[in-house]
Amino acid sequence: MSDARVLILDYGMGNxxxxxxxxxxxxxxxxxxxDPDEVRSADGLILPGVGAFxxxxxxxxxxxxxxxxxxxxxxxxxxxxxxxxxxxxFERSEELGGAAGLGLLPGAVTRLEAPGLKVPNIGWAPxxxxxxxxxxxxxxxxxxxxxxxxxxxxPAAADRLGTAEYGERFACxxxxxxxxxxxxxPEKSSAAGLALLANFAGICAKAPAAA
Amino acid sequence: xPLKRVIPCLDVDAGRVVKGTNFVGLRDAGDPxxxxxxxxxxxxxxxxxxxxxxxxxxxxxxxELARRTAxxxxxxxxxxxxxxxxxxAQAVLDxxxxxxxxxxxxxxxxxxxxxxxxxxGSQCVVIAIDAKRDADDPPSASPACAAPAGWFGGxxxxxVKGGRERVPGRDAVSWAREAxxxxxxxxxxxxxxxxxxxxxxxxxxxxxxxxxxxxxVIASGGAGELSHLSEAITAGGADAxxxxxxxxxxxxxxxxxxERLAADGIPVRR
Numbered sequence: 095m096s097d098a099r100v101l102i103l104d105y106g107m108g109n110x111x112x113x114x115x116x117x118x119x120x121x122x123x124x125x126x127x128x129d130p131d132e133v134r135s136a137d138g139l140i141l142p143g144v145g146a147f148x149x150x151x152x153x154x155x156x157x158x159x160x161x162x163x164x165x166x167x168x169x170x171x172x173x174x175x176x177x178x179x180x181x182x183x184f185e186r187s188e189e190l191g192g193a194a195g196l197g198l199l200p201g202a203v204t205r206l207e208a209p210g211l212k213v214p215n216i217g218w219a220p221x222x223x224x225x226x227x228x229x230x231x232x233x234x235x236x237x238x239x240x241x242x243x244x245x246x247x248x249p250a251a252a253d254r255l256g257t258a259e260y261g262e263r264f265a266c267x268x269x270x271x272x273x274x275x276x277x278x279x280p281e282k283s284s285a286a287g288l289a290l291l292a293n294f295a296g297i298c299a300k301a302p303a304a305a
Numbered sequence: 306x307p308l309k310r311v312i313p314c315l316d317v318d319a320g321r322v323v324k325g326t327n328f329v330g331l332r333d334a335g336d337p338x339x340x341x342x343x344x345x346x347x348x349x350x351x352x353x354x355x356x357x358x359x360x361x362x363x364x365x366x367x368x369e370l371a372r373r374t375a376x377x378x379x380x381x382x383x384x385x386x387x388x389x390x391x392x393x394a395q396a397v398l399d400x401x402x403x404x405x406x407x408x409x410x411x412x413x414x415x416x417x418x419x420x421x422x423x424x425x426g427s428q429c430v431v432i433a434i435d436a437k438r439d440a441d442d443p444p445s446a447s448p449a450c451a452a453p454a455g456w457f458g459g460x461x462x463x464x465v466k467g468g469r470e471r472v473p474g475r476d477a478v479s480w481a482r483e484a485x486x487x488x489x490x491x492x493x494x495x496x497x498x499x500x501x502x503x504x505x506x507x508x509x510x511x512x513x514x515x516x517x518x519x520x521x522v523i524a525s526g527g528a529g530e531l532s533h534l535s536e537a538i539t540a541g542g543a544d545a546x547x548x549x550x551x552x553x554x555x556x557x558x559x560x561x562x563x564e565r566l567a568a569d570g571i572p573v574r575r
Contacts, residue, residue, distance in 0.1 A: 112401050115376045145426075212519060216428050216490070217307025217544075218350055218574045238308060238574040240381060242428050260307070282381045282403065284345055 098298035099123045101136035103163070105153045108144040113176065113291075116281040120288050122295035133162045138298030139171060143178030147203065147245070148193035150178055160196060167198050170302045172272045174229075174294050177243065180268065180275030184247050198273045201249045208261025214244040219258040221266055221278065227255050229274050229293050230267070237286045239278035241266065246277065272301065308574045309538050310350035310545035311562050312523060313552050315340060317386075319358045320366050322553075337370060341378045344552070347559035349380060350574055353406065353493070353547060356386030363387045368396045375401020385433055385493075391420050398425060406431040406493055409465045412472050412480075415487055422488025427520075432489035435468055436461040436477035436510055437497040461510050468497035477510065478517050485518045492518055493547065496526035503529025503550070511541030523547050531557055531565040538571050 100122050102110050110126045117124035117140075125132070133139065141163065143150050154160050167173055175183045184195045187203035195203070206213055218238040223230050241258070249268040256267030256276070266277040274294065280287030316323040321335045333339055341352050354374070356367045367387050374382055384397045385406030394405045405425075411417050411432060421430045439460045461477035464470060481492050494514050496507035506524045515522045521544035524537035528548045537543040551557055566573045 109398065109401060111372075111399075112375050112379075115401070116379050119377075119379070212521070214426075214428055214490075215307065216521070217310065219307055241307075279381075281379060284348075284380050288379055 097123065098137040098295045098301075099125070099135070100138045100140060100295060100298055101132055102126045102140045102142060103133070103159060104128045105150070105157050105159055107150050107153060108142045108178070110142055112281040113140060113142050116288060116291050117295065120292035120295060122291070122298075128157055128159055130158070130162055133159075133166060136166075136171065137301060138294065139163065139166060139173045140294075141173065141175040141179035141182060143176070143182060145178060147178065147181055147187040147189040147195070148191070150182055151193050151195060154182065154196070163196055164198070167273055170272050172294065172297045172301050173198070173274065175275035176281070177277060177279055180277050181245060181247050183268070183273060183275050184249070187245060189245055199247070199249055199253055199268055199270055199275065201247060201253070203245050203247045206244055206246050206260065206262070206264065211261045214242060215260045216242045218283075219260065219266075219278075221256045221258050223256050223267075224254045227269050228297050229269060229290060230256065231293055233286055233289050233293075239266075239276075239280070239283040239286060241278045243277055247275070307544075308350070308572050309543075309566065310523075311348075311534065311559055311566070311573065312351045312353055312545055312547045313344045313349050313559065314353040314355060314525070314547045314549045316549070317354050317356050317358070317370060320370060323357065338373045338377055340553075341374055341382070344559055345378050345380050348563050348575065349559045350545070351380055351403075352378065352382040354382065354384050354386075355406070356384065358387065364393060364396060368400050371397040371400035371402040383431055383493075385431070390417070391424050394421055394425065394429070398429065404429050404431050404491070406433045408433040408435065411484060411489075412463065412465060412475065415483065418484055418487040418489050422490070427488055427490030430489050431491045431493050431523075432481065432484035433493040433495070434477055434481055434484075434514075435464045435495050435497050436507075437464050437468060437471075438462075438507070438510070439476075459509060459513075461513075464497055468500070478513050481514045481522075482517050485520050489520065491521045491523065493523045493525060495547075499527025500525075501550070502527050505529065505533040506537040506541055506543075506546070508536060508541040511537055511543050515542035515544075521545060531562055534562055535566055535569040535571060538566070539569070
């Protein structure tokens, strides 16, 4: 249980409800929103997302969430990107002609290199932790998580938190300071995913007090 | 490669599980959500709900089912039955479902598959096919028995209305191929010959479809022993196995199914 208040950022893309219910399931206080006061008062932020990168960035900019997210990241608020939300944290993506991202994590998002395999990659894959992190504390390396994706982020080596194998060994979790991202869906990854979300809520509870 | 999946299937009528269950300790054995939680805890990789409600409130009942499932179960799940339009699909996906499965609605109007894929992506769209071996084409004695030269394993008709009505001019393999070309991202393939028999999946049918499409195939119909699950993947080429009665009646748990698959050298989530 943690008293952290986690806000799931709503910019009109993706299924936010499952993330909210999974957080509630592990005892976190979760809400969905994008109002600046709500964003500033949250102990932690989750950036979800399903769909195409360029359209998601358009919507994030149109709602002013890009500046708010940058502000909170600088203030030390823990931020967790999920699936497309992870990709948006990076500098740019080549999807659909390319677009700039939020730039909180150095690196680009490119197509999954899986010659001869079906893309999108859909299903459960064992995830190997590349280092220790409070986000994955208590979750054994090579625990399977559920993925649905065609693109992958290419983080700096120091930011690679987890990798999985599909044609290539790719980064599926990244961490830099208070900024976290996972390509898999913790809200659909059963007990392991719930454990990761509980860890994130715990990180939020310990983070510097929100504005 | 992604891990091979074990998928319990729940038939639901007006919000209640149709087939009886022998689980001990359930508060309400007819509640699909409680059963789904149980399967999640046992290690099920996904769930499929097939709604057979025949009433005007059908959409409301499947949306409510999707919402209650998403509130309590944290693995991917598919809703089938009663999805006839993009609006129907939107309602259950918004409620928290991960995929929709379509069957007769896609046979009546194949463009539906493209509309769904354009709107939600192919990964959300499952084509469910009920297949039955054509009568003039008897099955070979055993899967191990070599087929005679020039004989390629037979043909299977496509059926609707629970296997009672054959769809004219359709065969299962070419329909699977067409459905995938139109946008389906996965094939849920049920052998109506084997469904309910406990004799094992139709491996020739499964193999024929798995070789014809570039997307995952879920084998369904006939699982009675755990060895049948392994066969569907190794001999049938399936990416996932759908099971109903083998789990519902408490003959085996999902965990036992996973153990057996792993013992047979098949990579699964445990």
